[in-house]
Amino acid sequence: MRILLQNLTKRYPNRNRRIKEEVVAVDSFNYEIPDGKLIGLLGPSGCGKSTMLNMICGLEKPTEGRILFGDEDVTAVPAENRGVGMVFQSYALYPHLTVRQNITFPLGNLKGEARLSKEEMDKKAEEAAALVQIDMLMDRRPGELSGGQQQRVAIARALVKRPRVLLLDEPLSNLDARLRLQTREEIRRIQRETGITTVFVTHDQEEAMSISDEIVVMQAGVIQQTGRPQDVYDDPANLFVAKFLGTPPVNVFDGAVRDGMLWIGQDAVLPVKGLTDRPVIVGIRPEGFILQEDGPLHCSLRAVEVMGRDTSVVSVHGACQAPQLRSIISAESRVDTSRAEVRFAVKPAKTLLFDCETQVRLRAELG
Numbered sequence: 001m002r003i004l005l006q007n008l009t010k011r012y013p014n015r016n017r018r019i020k021e022e023v024v025a026v027d028s029f030n031y032e033i034p035d036g037k038l039i040g041l042l043g044p045s046g047c048g049k050s051t052m053l054n055m056i057c058g059l060e061k062p063t064e065g066r067i068l069f070g071d072e073d074v075t076a077v078p079a080e081n082r083g084v085g086m087v088f089q090s091y092a093l094y095p096h097l098t099v100r101q102n103i104t105f106p107l108g109n110l111k112g113e114a115r116l117s118k119e120e121m122d123k124k125a126e127e128a129a130a131l132v133q134i135d136m137l138m139d140r141r142p143g144e145l146s147g148g149q150q151q152r153v154a155i156a157r158a159l160v161k162r163p164r165v166l167l168l169d170e171p172l173s174n175l176d177a178r179l180r181l182q183t184r185e186e187i188r189r190i191q192r193e194t195g196i197t198t199v200f201v202t203h204d205q206e207e208a209m210s211i212s213d214e215i216v217v218m219q220a221g222v223i224q225q226t227g228r229p230q231d232v233y234d235d236p237a238n239l240f241v242a243k244f245l246g247t248p249p250v251n252v253f254d255g256a257v258r259d260g261m262l263w264i265g266q267d268a269v270l271p272v273k274g275l276t277d278r279p280v281i282v283g284i285r286p287e288g289f290i291l292q293e294d295g296p297l298h299c300s301l302r303a304v305e306v307m308g309r310d311t312s313v314v315s316v317h318g319a320c321q322a323p324q325l326r327s328i329i330s331a332e333s334r335v336d337t338s339r340a341e342v343r344f345a346v347k348p349a350k351t352l353l354f355d356c357e358t359q360v361r362l363r364a365e366l367g
């Protein structure tokens, strides 16, 4: 099911009655969620992710704009008739019901011809439970399950009606690191197996990047960029997106374009074409540094951390906006830790330039 979000806007009256100004939770959102894909909706706390999901499922009414499922305008269709399965930020299982009863719960509300017999409900519950691999736990209560198992019950409950659209609001936030990893792969598998169009909300960029076909990066209710995770990472539209994606994060420097060179402080790091002389903000990804004896970027060495596959070099540069910069180099390269200085060359493809005022990405030919 393709979902079209047209000019979608949600404004809330301010909770402080004395303030007239409204809260714009989602601002003129235009996006097409492709059929059968998994979309990661990503952004910092308060940027409007839950509001967005609540509008898609029908729990919140948009202030402006339209929502289409396929060709059908569902903007005014009540939540229960939209065919949407939702897993909430807190997954809200009924503690006094068994897993089976929790999963069949949404089927109990079916009316008229859609009504199911107990056997039919149980069969559907078994199918949904098998999909998330909890079919052996059907007679337990939520209190007797681990966090990850409870999570899967919530997903099975969302799947039991065979929804046209599956919405997951931070479904992994209550799990420990290992279980998070496992469960997110599980979600990916279930989504592939069922082909249900899915929107997955998270503020964890790594999580979104690892399982999404496409990501949508939001800030303050506004879409910053959409696209395939790798494309958005390689080609961010602005400084916010560049900083939001990637661990360790991009290193940010005050720089300048002068006489055909890109300068970081006193260091001329790369030739640059297509930009007139001007100050710029320079972002260099951690993997964009090459350890080089006579490299142009002069840094003071602080620490070398060997992390199995690669080595992380922590250093200091006067033009860096942060107290320290972090570069990731291959474990084979040896850093001479007896020296106070470490020098790098930088990779043009990992170097990003931004306008100092607007923070919008500047297109230039580097290297």
Ligand SMILES: Nc1ncnc2c1ncn2[C@@H]1O[C@H](COP(=O)(O)OP(=O)(O)OP(=O)(O)O)[C@@H](O)[C@H]1O
Pocket: 012, 013, 014, 015, 023, 024, 025, 043, 044, 045, 046, 047, 048, 049, 050, 051, 052, 203
């Ligand atoms: N019922 C409401 N009344 C007034 N303001 C609201 C209401 N619900 C949400 N907001 C505001 O709208 C903005 C977006 O909230 P939302 O819950 O969508 O954020 P979020 O991206 O899901 O954040 P989180 O990652 O913390 O869950 C916030 O500024 C929030 O305070």
Ligand SMILES: [Mg+2]
Pocket: 049, 050, 051, 089, 169
């Ligand atoms: Mg939220």
